[in-house]
Structures are given as C-alpha cells and as structure tokens.
Amino acid sequence: MREIVLDTETTGFDPLTGHRIVEIGCVELFNHLPTGKVYHQYLNPERDMPEEAFKVHGLSAQFLSDKPVFAEIVADFMEFLGDSILVIHNAEFDMRFINAELNRLGFPPLPMSRSIDTVAMARKKFPGAQANLDALCRRFEIDNTHRSFHGALLDSELLAEVYLQLIGGRQPGFELGLSGTNSRGQSGAVVERKLRAPRPHAVNAEELEAHAAFVGKLKKPIWLREPDAEG
Template sequence: MREIVLDTETTGFEPDEGHRIVEIGCIELINHIPSGETFHRYLNPERDMPEAAFKVHGLSEEFLRGHKVIAEEIDAFLAFIGEDKLVIHNAQFDMKFLNAELARLGRPALPMQRSIDTVSMARRKFPGAQANLDALCRRFGIDNSARTKHGALLDAELLAEVYLELIGGRQRGLSLEDDGADMASSIAAEIRPPRPHSASDAERAAHAAFLDKITDPMWRQLSGKSDQA
C-alpha cells in the first residue's frame, strides 16, 4: 500500500485572494513505512512575500525568485503522487491551494476523497486536546527540535511519524535485522532439550511384568516361531 504524506507552504491563507504555493514536500510511505523516496520543490510564486507569511516559513521573495514556477514542476509532482492517498495535516487548506494551482494550469482537480486529514484523526482520538503538529509531536515523543520555522519537507517527515502513531503506533524496531535477531532469541529460548527415546530399565521391567499378566500373548508365539526358524 502506497501513501504520500504531503505539506505545502504558501504566501497566505486564501488562493482566491491571489496567494500561491511556495514550497511542496512529500514523503512516500509503503505499507505505512517511509520508503526513503521524497519530492521537494521550492516554487517561485511570481508575487511578493507578505511579512506575516515570511515569519512563518522564512522563504523570501528574493530566494524564491531563483526557483522554477509551478507550471514547470507540476508534471513531476503529479507523477510522484500518482493515484495514491494523500496524508495531510489540515487537508482542506493544502487541497484548496493545490487545486487552485491546478485550475490555473487547466489541470483536473485532486478529489478531496483522496486526502487523509490527520487533524480530524487527532481530534477524534484526543477530543478537546490540541491537534497542531507541534502538540502531536510532544504527545508522541517525536523530536521536532529542528522545526524552528515551518518547512514543507521537514513538516511532512514529522507528520509521517505522527500519522503512524495515530493509526496505532510504530512497530517496535523497524529494522528487519533486529527483528530477526529477536525472533531467533525467542525461538532458542523455547527449544526444549532432546528427550531420550530408549526405554529405561524400570520401564522394561514394568513392560515385562505387564506381559506376564496376559495368557499366551500372540507376540510371544511369534517370537518362539522366529527362534525355531
């Protein structure tokens, strides 16, 4: 099963007011485990950067001017996400920006049904508790010390860990090598010492006494015929 954990940074809150995406970060999950494959792009929004947005992500108009516009990156982005589910923190926000950019380019919208909203998941699992990414990292003991500002790829990496916790918790040790060693130790601990199969003197004596109670047993007749032969 393939899923894409996705995050974006923008120039503001509403694409209808002319705000644009300036960064996209994606992490590929295979069977809920990060595969190591990522997609990350900074994008030239072809507009100014409001001070409020700059304080959030630290991406300046000057820095972004040196990167490609989304029209030049959209094919690579769509190829990376394919037709798979999109895991997004507050999916409504990111999906409306992605679909606004796709509409500008005359591309089909991404269906909202493709998204898995981790904010909704967190609110169902922890009613009344904070559901922002920092709060969930604290709850699950995930190190977010590098998150001094918002960044699409870093936030997607943190969200991947949060998502795995929300769906039931990370497996103890994702290393196959460690799991193999643990399994071998467990099996070795359960192996019993070999049982001797030859009868003891006491068992042979008990068997002979039992046979003496049987009148003319067939196996003794056969044994006698064998001796005569």
C-alpha cells in the same frame, strides 16, 4: 500500500485572493513506513511575500525569485503523487491550494476523497487536546527541536512519524494487553513468550516394529525392483 505525506507552504491563507504555493514537500510511505523517497520543491509565486507569511516559513520573495513556477514542475509533482492516498495535516487547506494551481493550468482537481486529514484523526483520538503538529510531536515524544520555521519537507517528515503513532504505531490495529517500554523508553505493547520443552522425535521400538510389518505387506515395492534396460 503506498501513501504520500504532503505539506505546502504558501504566501497566505486563500488562493482565491491571489495567494500561491511557495514550497511543496512529500514523503513516500509504504505500509505506513517511510521508504526514503521524497519530493521537495521551492516555487516562485510570481508575487510579493507578505510579512506575516515570511515570519512563518522564512521564505523571502528574493530567495524564491529564481525558483521554477508551478507550471514547470507540475508533471514531475503529479508523477510522484501517482494515484496514492495523500496524508495531510489540515487537508482542506493544502488540497485547496494545490487544486487552485492545477485549475490555472487546466488540470482536473484532486478529489478530497484521496486525502487523509491527520488533524481530524488527532481530534477524534484526543478530544479537546491541541491538534497542531508541534503539540502532537510533544505528545508522541517526536524530536522537533530543529524546527525553527515551518518547512514543507521537514513538516512532512515529522507528520509521517505522527501519522504512524495516530494509526497505532508499527502494528496498527493490534491492541496487545500488556504494556512496557522499548529501548528508547517509550511505552508500547509487550508480548510474553512462554518457553516450551522440545518435542521428542525419535521413534521407539514399537513404532519400528509396526513400520516393518506394514512394509512387509507391500507387493513388489519400488525400491526392491530390478532396474530396466534404460534405467
């Protein structure tokens, strides 16, 4: 099963007031695990960069000025997405921005039914607890110390690890009763294996005698026939 973990960085909170996407990061998953294939693109938003947004992701208008606009990358971006499910932290936000960009170019919108919202998953799994990406990384002991700014690709890579934990680790859906720790000291399921003595396979004298009696009743067994002229 192919899924795409997706994140965007933007100039603000609302595309209807003129805010645009400035970075897209995607990580491909197959059977919930990263394949190593990613999509990453900085974008020229064709507008200024508000100071509040710059403090979040560190992308200046000057840095983005020579980057492609969304219209130049939309074909490659949509090809990478294909028809896969999109795993997004606060899916409504990113989907709204992506669909605003698609709408400007006359493309049909991506339906919300294609998205999995990991914020909603986290709130259901841990009611009352913080559900932001940093908090979930701490909960699942995922190293995010290199995250000084929000970055679309880095956040997608972290979210891929968080998503795997939210669905139950490397064996989603299996609740094994015994607990323990893995090689990294993290808790997980342990299966107790019981050793069994090897079964004897050698035939005894009684079995050999029964087999000989059975073969003796066969009429002209194929292994005793004379070969014909062509054989």
